[in-house]
Amino acid sequence: MIDIAKANQTAVSRMMEARPILKGVTPAKDVIPGMKPNLLLHAGPPIEWARMSGPLRGAVIGALIFEGLAKTEQEAVALVEKGEIDFAPCHHHDTVGPMAGVTSSSMMVYIIENETHGNKAYSNLNEGYGKVLRYGAFSEEVIAKLRWMNESMGPLLAKAIEASGGIDIRALLSESLHMGDEGHNRNKAGSIIYTAKLAPWIAKVVADNEVESEVLKALGDNALSVLNPVMAACKAMSASAHGIEGSTMVTTMARNGTDFGMRVSGLGEQWFTAPAEVPDGLYFPSFTSKDANPDIGDSTITETAGIGAFAMAAAPAIVTFVSGTPQDALNATLEMYEITIAEHSHFTIPQLEFRGTPTGIDIRKVVELGITPRVNTGIAHREAGVGQVGAGLVRPPMKIFEDALVAYAERYKL
């Protein structure tokens, strides 16, 4: 007889005990298991080219150009349509990527090592704002920025991180949650801490002051520079909680711009998917919800691990996403306690008297109470090449939780 409560306790404890340390930066092909030149990893659950949304297609095109496999959009599309390119979810390769999440073999990636359980996770480097690959932009300047990141920033970060001996991302998050971050949409404080921690080591290992200045500026200007290591850290934490027999805890939530996908600790590698929804949000000048692509990205790994929208109460500066008042931000977090297994032992919220963040989504509670997880997210334009158009709030479709519950009943013969 399965003891669900015990299985969930095991799962959530493993997730919270995991200690993700940022250990290095290196080309994807050197570390990501199964990585090869014609393989592109993407965000969310599996998807074939025909069903890919605009931003994901744009990022695929950009990545093929970046890899030198195609010179133009047309060439890239032809290559894909000939079946020359393999696609796989980042999640199938211990990797996560924000928005389109497209990761190719020569891209530099962060290496996160979970010192408690020994597993690793990877994520690409954050490009900053404006026209960027992760939002499906693939113009020349986008590719140029990627090259600079791969050739200047990445190697320098690699040396600096190595020299530092590693950066404890869990500790960084604990601190940034006390500084107004929620770890998903808002990583201002975390990115500053990250930059501050790296700066001395960058200065120590750098050969060229010009490069140092550029890299420090890129890190310091980008309020999302720590997002990718944070996501990989969350991936390492949640992966260590996956595969616990009998557990109903969610270990993956991810979207590919077409489908929202979820995996559950006690239900193996099966994805539960349903059409992704368009986020409810605020838009950049001249854009409206008509321009928005359905929800996209692996960044929901933050909510999976107990931060992001779940820690909304800690981030009063972005309460506008939840309709405006600090009370609404508190309510957002309080609502998530209803569907989670534990209160995080390391991530706490000053505004709630240092209560731990709601951690470990239980599919039973989601279905029983009719409360789906909250997700804070960026919004991509629905067409390839345009980029980010806003940011807001979205929830996964209820169907994936219901399907997972039914699958659980079958698997465990209830």
Added chain:
Amino acid sequence: MSVTKSEVRPGVYYDSVVLMQLQRKLAALPGVEDAGVVMATPANLELLADSNLLEAAGKAARPEDLLIVVRAGSEADASGALAQVDELLKQRSSGGANQAFRPRSLAAGVKNLPAAEWVLISVPGRYAAKVAHEALDSGKHVFLYSDNVELEDEIALKQRGAELGLLVMGPDCGTAIINGVGLGFANRVRRGPIGLVGASGTGLQAVTVGIHNYGGGVSQAIGTGGRDLKAEVRAASMLQGLRYLAADEATQVIVLISKPPDEATAARLLSEAQTAGKPVVVCFIGFAAPAEQIGNVHFAQGLDSAARIAVGLSTGAITPPVIERRTGYLRGLFSGGTLAYEALNGLQNFLHPIYSNVAIRSSQKMADPLHSQAHTIIDLGEDVFTVGRLHPMMDNDLRLRRLKQEVEDAETGLVLLDVVLGEGSHADPAGELAAAIASHRKTRSDIEFVALVVGTDEDPQNTDEQIQKLEAAGARIFRETTMAVDYIAARLAATPSATGKALQPFSEPLAAINVGVESFFDSLKAQGADAVQVDWRPPAGGNEALASILEKMKGR
């Protein structure tokens, strides 16, 4: 022709979310076609340029400057919009009321108000038992307003409640007043020394109102739900409530209200009432009360008289003596038929089961008048005994032989005899009876003998002498039936088996979690109670298949 106007605010910082919100508000102003509000970083300037929102002033802005751009149908609209920026920045979301979090699950409600001792449940009946079990699981008393709850669920809930030392009021409990706070439907009555337990909602309301109007006050009014006194439920909640009020220092008088309970339940309740150590007013509407008062138990004929009696008792409340209990059965050996009948009428409310050859209820009929069973009251003057014999008022032989038979029965604990004096009666009944009692007491010292002596000081047998003989033999004497009934009821009523854990004193101030009907929550708040409203919905949105899977997963 559109007009684009910019305003640069050097060195002003706002979070990007505030800026996006401002931009949305600007764009929504009349005449405005588009708006942009950004920190003037190169990336943002490019974004504005792409949207046709960048003109000379904007291009000159520096990254640390706040840049506000409006494109409008006319110069006046554009300037008008920019003029409103400060006002828009000050605006807060409409309403502005900080809506406190409303949990969806009882578990979250409990976390939000850990001090709550009470859970009010008014969800549809088919879900109510489950929610009530959850409340008990989290250590809370339950006020279960919902009706259409299965009887077996009620029994199970009350059984668990008793084991855990938690009260389950209801199902179908309409009213209660706990620590001065009305739960469900309740009248505003002053606090005072009268505690009530009622199986009838409006009955309880009527008596609390009566108490208030007669100048009295209420300590606690505990509801039980209408089925509590059914044989199957065994008055589980009323017994708990009664015990609570008996132990409660703030309560000096107890009132029990119900429609007539079944026989065994009434006996349980009244026996329990006798041990309360304070006056108990019983108002079982339609119940044939044996007397106005038996010991500390007062019988009221109606709701109003219950209130009046209770208030009267509470003003001069004296603590009635509690008579020590003993075990064994009553054997009443009567020579007088009506005396036997009157004794049975009183004692049947406390001693259960009780049998007689002059049964009032058909269930009391003896299988064989020659052999006593359980508590028994026999009229030895009945024809079956007197065929070919003298009436036992004239001849003690039959009674002496039956007395011997009872004494030889190990189950006998108390023997009641009537001694009817006067013309025509035996010349010295006490002489023979006392001798027998004295002799039996040598072999059965555990049997108590009680004699009901009916006679005057002018009767030929000399009543005083008769009494002295009986007393000398060790019998306890009463001069009229109800006094004897009082005593025997108090002595022999089954000591109620207080199963489970006693209720702990209810904490003040009252704090409660309301699951269901929102007006109950509003009413709690209006009364100054600490309360949390749970916005309950059917599990899995009412999807039966999913709910059944969830149910199977429970307890795993």
